Amino acid sequence: MKILSIFLFIVSAGAYAHPVIYQGGWALSSSNMPDYSNNYLMYSPSNRYSVGIDHWRFSQEAANTEAALLKINHLLWRDNGENHQANIYLHGGGGVVDQEWGSPGTHGMYMLGLEADWETRRLYTAIKHYEFHAPGKLDMFTTQARVGFSPYEADFKSLQTWFMLQGMIIDEVQEKVMITPMVRFFYNNVLWEMGSSTRGDWMLNLMVHL
Amino acid sequence: MKKMMALTLMLFSFTSFAKEINVKVSGMVCSMCAQGIQKKFSAISEVKSLDVNLDKKIVNIFTHDDKDLEDATITKLITEAGYNVASIERK
Numbered sequence: 001m002k003i004l005s006i007f008l009f010i011v012s013a014g015a016y017a018h019p020v021i022y023q024g025g026w027a028l029s030s031s032n033m034p035d036y037s038n039n040y041l042m043y044s045p046s047n048r049y050s051v052g053i054d055h056w057r058f059s060q061e062a063a064n065t066e067a068a069l070l071k072i073n074h075l076l077w078r079d080n081g082e083n084h085q086a087n088i089y090l091h092g093g094g095g096v097v098d099q100e101w102g103s104p105g106t107h108g109m110y111m112l113g114l115e116a117d118w119e120t121r122r123l124y125t126a127i128k129h130y131e132f133h134a135p136g137k138l139d140m141f142t143t144q145a146r147v148g149f150s151p152y153e154a155d156f157k158s159l160q161t162w163f164m165l166q167g168m169i170i171d172e173v174q175e176k177v178m179i180t181p182m183v184r185f186f187y188n189n190v191l192w193e194m195g196s197s198t199r200g201d202w203m204l205n206l207m208v209h210l
Numbered sequence: 211m212k213k214m215m216a217l218t219l220m221l222f223s224f225t226s227f228a229k230e231i232n233v234k235v236s237g238m239v240c241s242m243c244a245q246g247i248q249k250k251f252s253a254i255s256e257v258k259s260l261d262v263n264l265d266k267k268i269v270n271i272f273t274h275d276d277k278d279l280e281d282a283t284i285t286k287l288i289t290e291a292g293y294n295v296a297s298i299e300r301k
Contacts, residue, residue: 022246023290047292080237080294082267121239121264156241156262186242209245 017191017207019073019089019115020050026210027052033180033203035059035173036142040071048075054093056132058140058173060101065140067132069095069111089115097134102172109134124148124162144168148184159187166195166203229278231271234296235288238267246291254279254287267296 021027021044030039035058042052054071057064071093079086091113098106115128127145132138148164162184169177180203182195193205238244244262247269251257256277261270269288273279285295 018243018292020292021243022250022292025246025249047290078237078292080292082236082296083239085237085239085243119239153265154241156244156264158241160241186240189242189245191242209242 018087018117019091020044020048020075021209023047027207028210029205029207031203031205033197034201036168036170042071042073049073054095058142058170060173063100065097065099065101065138067095067097067109067111069093069109071111084118084120086118087116089113091115091130097132097138099134099138103134103137105137107134107137109138121153122150124150124164140171140173142168142170157188159185161185164193164195229273230301231273231279231284232299232301233269233271233284233288234298235267235269236294236296238262238264238269238293243292247288247293250287250291254283 017029019042023044023046025044026042028041031037037057038055040052040054042050044050050073052071052073054069056067056069071091074090075087076090077088092111094108094110096106097109109132111130111132113128113130115126117124117126119125125147127143129141129143131141144166146164146166148162150160150162152161154160164182164184166180166182167177168180178197178199178201180195180197180201182193182203184191184193186192189209191207193203195203197203235247238247241264244264247262248260251260251271256273256279257271258274259272263270271279271284281298284298288295
């Protein structure tokens, strides 16, 4: 049980990276904050699509709403510039939600999402919006936005460091936008992020390209 | 003399050289994402090694002796990794 807990902690540090990667690639990703976590395992059969299993948790004081989904991510548009890359992604999925508030119980549900990013080797911006619906039972959304900069341009096999600011709102969980300064690192195929929100909530994210 | 020349020609005919192919790639701004390029090319038997230069946005592909990669293959692999080929140059 302890090993399972450690594993779940390690993978429950979801990251904010591309949801569709190279053809044949696998990614394990996780994001964790006290009020929120998102973990997924996904596979990209092409550089335009990925499919995966996705778990979300939203906490409202002692009550949780958890969703488990099969999810499809689609790279709708990409601009590969000489010194930048920009992307727009669509997300969709279906599964079950277990609610401890609103209409408690287990219900069928679906989610829809839209995500966009623009990055250079020194600058990063991204925004994403997800909606979760269980007709007559649940309607909630989360919106996140990020801006960041890297103090140096790292080589291919070097450690890359980013300083970022995240704004996030989770409908029904937070009344205000939660601002989280963070630091992001990536090295080879591993990305990890650590931060602390302005209200003192910790954040720990991890992504691995397998 | 003729024997020497024949021997030299024979030696050259058995000598082969690894090829270097320089590929200029668009959109290559993230080192973690560019790992996909390495994964795609590492799976190809003709490829001996590969260097990714993020500053110059160039992927240097070194093939095994006497092996080559067609432009179409290079373009396909770079595209599957999520990028665009700007140019291909052989040395």
